[in-house]
Amino acid sequence: MIRPRFLLTMHKFGQGGADRVALLLASGFARAGNDVTIVRMQSGGEGEAALTPLCDPAIEIASAGAPMGSRKLELARGLALIVRRIRAARPHVVLATSNNIGLVTAFAALIVPRSGIRFAFKTTNPVIRPRDKSKVAQWYRRRLYGFIFGRFDCILPLTDAERGRLIALYPQYEQKFHTVMNPYVSDEMLANFTPQTTRRDAPRTIVALARMMPQKRLDLLVSAFARMRRQQDRLVIVGEGPERAGIEALIAQLGLSARVELPGFADDVVPWLRKADLFALSSHYEGLPAAVIEALATNCPVVTTDCFDGAAALLAHAPHCAVVPCGDADALAAALDRGLAYDERPTSLRAIARRYCMAAAIDSHLAVLHELAHAAQAERSNAVLTRIRPVRH
Structure with a gap:
């Protein structure tokens, strides 16, 4: 041959x-x-x-x-x-x-x-x-x-x-x-690390990894974050794109400038996922989003809209994870609140991600x-x- x-x-x-x-x-x-x-x-x-x-x-x-x-x-x-x-x-x-x-x-x-x-x-x-x-x-x-x-x-x-x-x-x-x-999952993502344990009522960090474009509906995520019962937490959106100015304006309009961070594009997402207490995806549609699998590989719980085929099946038995209807800010806010109601980071999520090594x-x-x-x-x-x-x- x-x-x-x-x-x-x-x-x-x-x-x-x-x-x-x-x-x-x-x-x-x-x-x-x-x-x-x-x-x-x-x-x-x-x-x-x-x-x-x-x-x-x-x-x-x-x-x-x-x-x-x-x-x-x-x-x-x-x-x-x-x-x-x-x-x-x-x-x-x-x-x-x-x-x-x-x-x-x-x-x-x-x-x-x-x-x-x-x-x-x-x-x-x-x-x-x-x-x-x-x-x-x-x-x-x-x-x-x-x-x-x-x-x-x-x-x-x-x-x-x-x-x-x-x-x-x-x-x-x-x-x-x-x-x-x-091929979403690297050896670095699967490597063991010991996250800091915090009380569920302590400030937490929600991370999103997304290019700032209409498909990703980051406006929905920011709006949902503003509606959460938990008002002590932070949201970090890692990424760049043409909608950055609009997202910044919405953050200011909702009075969230002190709690939402936009650090820009990151070559390496692992440090962000390890800092996160919850990963959020708010897209209107996706194929199979890499960021969801990458979050699971680091044992970070995921809350996502029902934006890709198989979302519910992928997260069906994943602790502190949830799938909510696309475009529903109230449902997304409620799921984010529930997703942060834990004292110790799950340890079983990376098993879901291993097949994507x-x-x-x-x-x-x-x-x-x-x-x-x-x-x-x-x-x-x-x-x-x-x-x-x-x-x-």
């Missing part, structure tokens, strides 16, 4: 969890003996300094160019680079690493010769989002992803619940859907991608035999 060649497409090295996961996977693939190339639509992303060190030195990185101020323009420009790199490198597998790169990679699959190449697509957000409320929006999204899925040989959802939802929407593609696990998650991806690579190589070998086989008269 020839050494498998993988080409991964992504938008940029940003501050989102999907970008970090893509680089962790790429490095894991390279260390497992595969040739890996990353093709990104934009260089100089806001997470470049933090994410570049995650790349294994063996990975080749190709960039389409500097930021253009528009993701759509960057994706259109990047299409030509994806096509050129596929034609030059002839990878066995092309992997679109998130929803935001799926369409342009699907167009590349239409342009390049498909023989001896397999295309895979990783879904990191719902196909039909909660904000797609109108029938027209839902029809459009369903048709759009029907087109995208039709161009790929394999689609990789992050949970069995999401896989079931996708099969219900696209039964004709059932055989394409294969659940994989994301780096090695297991990389293996789950490679099990699927190597099967695709074997099929691609077999197709190439058959094509060569067909060309050299003598013609009988």
Whole structure:
């Protein structure tokens, strides 16, 4: 078997969890003996300094160019680079690493010769989002992803619940859907540490790890924090993004400036999670949020909105954790109050997170991608035999 060649497409090295996961996977693939190339639509992303060190030195990185101020323009420009790199490198597998790169990679699959190449697509957000409320929006999204899925040989959802939802929407593609696990949990997260024990009526810290953008509904979290019965606690929102000014204005309006901290983007989230007494996620929708798994890995209880498939199942037996309806500030406030009603930090939460450790998650991806690579190589070998086989008269 020839050494498998993988080409991964992504938008940029940003501050989102999907970008970090893509680089962790790429490095894991390279260390497992595969040739890996990353093709990104934009260089100089806001997470470049933090994410570049995650790349294994063996990975080749190709960039389409500097930021253009528009993701759509960057994706259109990047299409030509994806096509050129596929034609030059002839990878066995092309992997679109998130929803935001799926369409342009699907167009590349239409342009390049498909023989001896397999295309895979990783879904990191719902196909039909909660904000797609109108029938027209839902029809459009369903048709759009029907087109995208039709161009790929394999689609990789992050949970069995999401896989079931996708099969219900696209039964004709059932055989394409294969659940994989994301590499969220590092050895450092799972390392034992002794948190300081405090009385349940003492001041506590709630931590959120989120890019400041509309999807994350940090306005909801701040509003819920203001409604809590416990008025002695602190809220720390770790992250940056375009909605920072609006969040700061809401914090001031609600008189929370002395109790809410916005420290910005953090390269390492472990220290924040170990300081936290409770982790909060207030998103409108997610795929499988890395921050939830990372919090569980440090035995930090989680309160989340019902923003991702499988949330209730993941936290069903997790002490001091809760899932509340999306958009309900009162329910979120009540759950935050309940989540802090303990004297000692739980010790059983990291068991939930262990299945998302780096090695297991990389293996789950490679099990699927190597099967695709074997099929691609077999197709190439058959094509060569067909060309050299003598013609009988």
